[in-house]
Amino acid sequence: MSGIVDGRVVIVTGAGRGIGRAHALAFAREGARVVVNDIGAALDGSGNSGGPAQAVVAEIEAAGGKAVASTDDVADWAGAERLVRTAVETFGGLDVLVNNAGFLRDRMLVNLAEEEWDAVLRVHLKGHFAPLRHAAAYWRGEAKAGRTPDARVINTSSGAGLLGSVGQGNYTAAKAGIAGLTTVAAAELARYGVTVNAIAPAARTRMTERTFADDMAAPEDGFDAMAPENVSPLVVWLGSTGSAAVTGRVFEVDGGRVCLMDGWRHGPRQDKGARWRPDELGPVVAGLLAEAPEPEPVYGA
Template sequence: MTSSTALCAGRVAVVTGAGRGLGRAHALAFAAEGAKVVVNDLGVGLDGSGTAAGPAQRVVEEIRAAGGEAVAHNADIATADGAASLVATALDSFGRLDTLVNNAGFLRDRMLVNLDEDDWDAVTRVHLRGHFLPLKHAAAYWRAEAKAGRAPGARVVNTGSGAGLLGSVGQGSYSAAKAGIIALTLVAAAEMGRYGVQVNAIAPAARTRMTEETFAETMAAPAEGEFDAMAPENVSPLVVWLGSAACAGVSGRVFEAEAGRITVMEGWRPGPTADKGARWSPAEAGAAASGLLAAAETPQPVYGAR
């Protein structure tokens, strides 16, 4: 099971939403690099309904069959008790926690005028709260370790999306939650660095249950023998590196990962500016803003916009 590099030998990694898709690929990749893995998954449907222990357990069995070590965790990590038990499972099973990969999520896509508040709450709950709570409980453990003189060398990899960077038509709740995850990543990196914790995020593109219907034409499986550009496994090598000790000094960054391409994303920063030194009138402000817009770069289009 373990690769010749064993990039994560001796580390314990937790991966949420790891029963299928990207999470499954990440869990298998961490195990292949020597990590002991906690495989979290509720086994819900694409819209977040229902639960089943099977998906997480099947990934655990795959890892064990290949000679690795893994345990399943089936609690809801968007609850305080579920997130606490996630960290406890790593500590009880393997005695430590080194890497947290927040990946769990689902979709309930609607145009904004048709988006029900319950669907909004459900999507933001699993994506945004489902990142915050595991991070909070893991960070508390790592802070205690650091204060006890045991520098943890911990890593967190959050899962954003191009929808959270540019927006996506019909995905208002998902885009807002993913944008929140990016901001959470920046704050966590700034707050937790003193305790030896590095926090980064990825914006992946791959063929999963969440994307195969939305991007059916561009995410079709390739012909036999061709490079599968949309395979989830293409994203995992970067996630494993970010979750390893090898990425020392990298924190507060966002990476786009798709096929064989890795891109460092550069966020909001000041563009053209004007300063009157006094209060503008509305007409003056409009004229100044128009001039600044003419000098500014054209924004990237929202996904799905025409």
């Protein structure tokens, strides 16, 4: 291994299973000291157990790495603060925050309950913001004390958040919010020596096993394109000191593919220099649409 993050202190949320587990193990293999955070909830967010996080810690330690388990709820303000404090008190600092925790409660919009909306927004969006907020406060304090960090945040958005996904209005809204939060955090935290990027991964996990049911069989060529381990190399690199020039970006990543996403940009425009009348705008909008590329389709449409 290259040791590309040797000695760095990394928090990975939702690290007890799936993509988060793959991230934690990959960081540890490259020399990082890892806080393995997982509340141990079921797929729908119910229940909790320290078993998944502790099992990943045991894997890391068995391979000669250093790790500690955390079962704090990342969407709880005090829990997110404890999570950051665990890294600092156990390993002496914090260099990388990987926000990954989440779950699904999929429904078509006409059937989506208020509780299902609130729960998914809480875990995904607030569960990104709260650890980010407490980590940022720590890094700002370090910068003001003259110890400017070389720190990284890697958030987890989704293709659903970038392009939309039928039957996932709550998840789409949360993941779109994470993409927007990433750009704002990148702009605000640069002065403290912090970069902030996001990934939109596709892999086979508990959350996606129904989506990728056709891909469950072992691949004939030996390369499992849907393995969660395929996502982690980019995340580890983004957590390294070598990624210092990259911030405010969103990458799709799956299998052997890495794609830099090109988000909202100013497109075709017409400026009258005065207020438009409603009856004038039909041809104006038609002209703008004619000049613009067709939007990519919503997943499942």
